[in-house]
Amino acid sequence: MITGKNITKTFRQRGGVLAGREVRALRGVDFAIEKGGAASFIGESGCGKTTLGRIIAGLETHDSGEITIDGTPMSPLKPRRREPYFRRIQLIHQDPYSALNPTRTIHQTLNAPLALRARQTRRPQSWVDERAEELLALVGLDPGYVLPRYPHQLSGGMRQRVVIARALTVDPDMLVADEAVSMIDVSLRLGILGLLKDLRERLGVSVLFITHDVATARYIGDDGELYVIYRGQVVERGHVETIISDPVHPYTQSLLSAIPVLHGLERPGEQPVVPTEALDESHHDAGCLFARRCPFRTERCVAELPVLGHAEGTPQEHACFHPERRSVVATPIGRG
Amino acid sequence: MSVTPEKKAPGVRVSGLSVVYRTSAGELPAISGIDLDLVPGTITGVVGESGSGKSTLALSLLNAVQPPGRISAGSVEIDGLGDVVKLRGEELRKARGRHIGYVFQAAQNSLNPLKTVGKQLLDLGRSHDVADLRGLVREAKDLLGRMGMDGARVLDSHQHELSGGMRQRVGIMLALVLNAHLVVLDEPTTALDMITQATILRIVREVHEERGLTTLVITHDLGVVAEVADRLAVMYGGQVVEQGPTMEVLGAPRHPYTQGLLRAIPRLVGDIDEATALPGRPPTLGTIPERGCVFRDRCVLRMDVCETEKPPVVSLGASIALCHAVEAAADRDGRADIPRAGGLQEVVGAQGATGVHEVRGEQP
Numbered sequence: 001m002i003t004g005k006n007i008t009k010t011f012r013q014r015g016g017v018l019a020g021r022e023v024r025a026l027r028g029v030d031f032a033i034e035k036g037g038a039a040s041f042i043g044e045s046g047c048g049k050t051t052l053g054r055i056i057a058g059l060e061t062h063d064s065g066e067i068t069i070d071g072t073p074m075s076p077l078k079p080r081r082r083e084p085y086f087r088r089i090q091l092i093h094q095d096p097y098s099a100l101n102p103t104r105t106i107h108q109t110l111n112a113p114l115a116l117r118a119r120q121t122r123r124p125q126s127w128v129d130e131r132a133e134e135l136l137a138l139v140g141l142d143p144g145y146v147l148p149r150y151p152h153q154l155s156g157g158m159r160q161r162v163v164i165a166r167a168l169t170v171d172p173d174m175l176v177a178d179e180a181v182s183m184i185d186v187s188l189r190l191g192i193l194g195l196l197k198d199l200r201e202r203l204g205v206s207v208l209f210i211t212h213d214v215a216t217a218r219y220i221g222d223d224g225e226l227y228v229i230y231r232g233q234v235v236e237r238g239h240v241e242t243i244i245s246d247p248v249h250p251y252t253q254s255l256l257s258a259i260p261v262l263h264g265l266e267r268p269g270e271q272p273v274v275p276t277e278a279l280d281e282s283h284h285d286a287g288c289l290f291a292r293r294c295p296f297r298t299e300r301c302v303a304e305l306p307v308l309g310h311a312e313g314t315p316q317e318h319a320c321f322h323p324e325r326r327s328v329v330a331t332p333i334g335r336g
Numbered sequence: 337m338s339v340t341p342e343k344k345a346p347g348v349r350v351s352g353l354s355v356v357y358r359t360s361a362g363e364l365p366a367i368s369g370i371d372l373d374l375v376p377g378t379i380t381g382v383v384g385e386s387g388s389g390k391s392t393l394a395l396s397l398l399n400a401v402q403p404p405g406r407i408s409a410g411s412v413e414i415d416g417l418g419d420v421v422k423l424r425g426e427e428l429r430k431a432r433g434r435h436i437g438y439v440f441q442a443a444q445n446s447l448n449p450l451k452t453v454g455k456q457l458l459d460l461g462r463s464h465d466v467a468d469l470r471g472l473v474r475e476a477k478d479l480l481g482r483m484g485m486d487g488a489r490v491l492d493s494h495q496h497e498l499s500g501g502m503r504q505r506v507g508i509m510l511a512l513v514l515n516a517h518l519v520v521l522d523e524p525t526t527a528l529d530m531i532t533q534a535t536i537l538r539i540v541r542e543v544h545e546e547r548g549l550t551t552l553v554i555t556h557d558l559g560v561v562a563e564v565a566d567r568l569a570v571m572y573g574g575q576v577v578e579q580g581p582t583m584e585v586l587g588a589p590r591h592p593y594t595q596g597l598l599r600a601i602p603r604l605v606g607d608i609d610e611a612t613a614l615p616g617r618p619p620t621l622g623t624i625p626e627r628g629c630v631f632r633d634r635c636v637l638r639m640d641v642c643e644t645e646k647p648p649v650v651s652l653g654a655s656i657a658l659c660h661a662v663e664a665a666a667d668r669d670g671r672a673d674i675p676r677a678g679g680l681q682e683v684v685g686a687q688g689a690t691g692v693h694e695v696r697g698e699q700p
Contacts, residue, residue, distance in 0.1 A: 001572075014585075044529040044530070044531065044532075045500075046530055104648070137442075155617045155618070155620075156386070157617060158617070160655050185385040185386055185556070185617075185618055186385060186556060186557070186558065186597060186600060186601060187385060187596065187597055187600045187613065187614035187618065188600075188613055188614070188617065189600070189601075189602060189613070190600050190602060190611055190612060190613035190615035191601065194613065212529055212530060213530070213602070214530075214604060215601075215602040215603050215604045216602045218601050218602070218604075219607055219608060219611070222608060244604055244605075254531060255530055255531065256604070257534070258530040258531045258533065258534035259534075259559070259604055260533075260534075260537070260557075260559030260560055260562055260563035261531060261559075261560065261562065261563060261599075262562045262584060262586055262601075262603070263560065263562050263563070263582060263583055264562070264582065264583040264585070264586035264587030265562075265586050265587060265598070266603075266605065275531060278484075278499075278501065278532075278535070281498075329604055329605060330604065330605060331605060332606045333587075
């Protein structure tokens with residue numbers, strides 16, 4: 001179980017003409033991911049979802065707030081003492097082409113972390129080879145075919161499976177998958193998503209899935225939680241199927257409205273929401289961060305910042321003064 | 337100068353087009369024997385995975401396949417221009433830009449980082465001997481304004497000052513400013529956010545209709561073509577395996593690859609358990625089979641004949657599929673060659689591209 005409370009992060013530009021410019025990447029985010037659970041962060045690029053993922057994986061520091069792993073708060077610990085905690089959280093990168101060392105065979109790539117692990121746990125060397133084969137089989141690859149090969153000899157989908165196998169060498173509790181399927185061929189995406197779901201079920205690994213493509217979030221498990229992040233703030237949070245079928249925040253609604261409709265198979269939603277203008281992060285608004293682009297804004301939205309919370313009549317949490325259900329998602333056309 | 341609105345949307349006929357790449361293993365085909373018609377005034381979407389040959393096809397329309405690749409057979413007839421494959425040197429250079437606009441991938445390095453957009457626009461004008469450069473700038477500002485941007489500001493900007501969506505619009509402007517009426521967009525929304533993507537697709541459609549263009553959109557994302565294209569061509573292993581009106585190809589896919597691809601797309605609605613990934617992997621340049629069907633290794637309907645014989649062209653209604661199994665099924669049902677009433681083909685002919693978007697909602 002990993003939780004975060006009120007995480008903030010501000011990036012400051014140093015030197016050059018942009019010196020002193022600040023980007024508020026995270027403005028007080030709370031999250032909780034159960035052991036074996038699934039959570040998805042969705043939002044546009046620059047919304048802070050990747051920064052949050054990197055903070056959770058221990059690769060980035062935060063300015064304030066507290067991360068707690070299995071009940072132990074991280075901030076009082078010295079960096080060396082934090083390491084064993086963060087080792088249990090492994091990151092899977094977007095680009096499987098650059099995440100693997102091109103001069104090493106898959107055997108070498110998997111061998112190094114496993115050999116270290118064998119020394120630490122006083123296991124025999126023979127365990128290393130067995131474990132490598134076991135892990136490759138677990139991610140759906142044929143060890144005999146893959147082990148002697150170099151990354152360039154494998155397809156994108158196979159490479160991403162190798163990356164996942166490598167992450168599993170240290171027996172992690174959680175995988176942080178940052179846009180893990182966006183560079184994979186369309187016909188193979190579901191295979192990777194299914195693998196992540198499978199690992200949750202078989203190994204009890206929790207999965208944090210970071211994506212701009214809401215649809216993929218459904219496929220790592222329909223019990224997952226969805227966090228919709230906008231300019232560093234979680235604006236809607238709840239069960240993945242609830243948010244997709246019944247979004248109440250206009251930003252979530254515009255994200256869902258923007259997803260292409262497969263005409264011929266689907267009928268577009270009846271009340272699509274289109275932002276009134278493009279994203280411009282240079283504004284420092286006192287009110288709702290989305291107000292400037294929101295077609296439904298009122299005076300209150302411009303003056304006051306809504307906070308994430310429950311409201312009557314909605315199962316999810318949201319940060320909107322005027323939550324309203326709108327039919328934005330396409331519906332499948334029944335085959336007659 | 338470029339203001340000749342009478343110029344009409346050209347038709348394009350690609351026939352028997354093959355492109356080979358020279359490798360250490362000999363000349364390997366990237367695309368082989370492609371037949372594809374772009375109906376004047378329509379948006380055609382070409383969809384395919386990596387290695388399907390879709391970008392090679394797009395480059396062939398400009399006769400811009402770079403060595404070690406070369407067009408080894410076939411022709412690309414463009415109305416008002418002739419066979420592009422036969423064009424050489426100066427003629428070819430003039431055709432690119434004047435007749436055929438090409439929009440490169442958004443966030444990639446298609447703009448010069450050292451020059452403002454305006455300077456690049458003037459370069460473009462000079463290289464095409466535009467006499468009235470002021471008029472060209474005016475036209476560019478109009479186009480940018482039309483796409484919801486402040487033209488003067490954008491022309492004064494370097495590429496790093498523009499967002500991905502803005503750069504993509506600049507790319508569309510540069511492709512259209514010389515009044516080309518055939519426009520090729522290569523992965524127009526890859527690396528863009530969902531909301532920006534929706535905006536760009538809307539702009540593509542609007543500009544297409546307003547200026548009376550023939551448009552070709554190349555993408556790996558079936559959603560993108562579904563949203564924007566009137567007609568759809570599905571590529572696999574260097575061949576167009578299925579083509580037809582978008583509604584028909586998506587609503588009633590014939591080819592096992594199209595069917596599998598549609599099942600494999602993560603979707604926002606519908607049963608999660610019904611979705612399945614296609615087994616196997618797409619072929620690469622070296623692994624495209626020489627004989628028989630290119631898709632057979634991943635196909636659930638594979639028959640013996642698929643190993644040896646090139647799949648026949650089967651036309652069903654307004655769409656065409658290259659498949660032995662589809663042919664066998666059609667023979668069994670006796671449905672082949674029976675034209676379907678109210679197909680989209682007729683609608684396109686009667687009303688132009690706009691008609692298609694209007695009738696979409698009512699299709700079963």
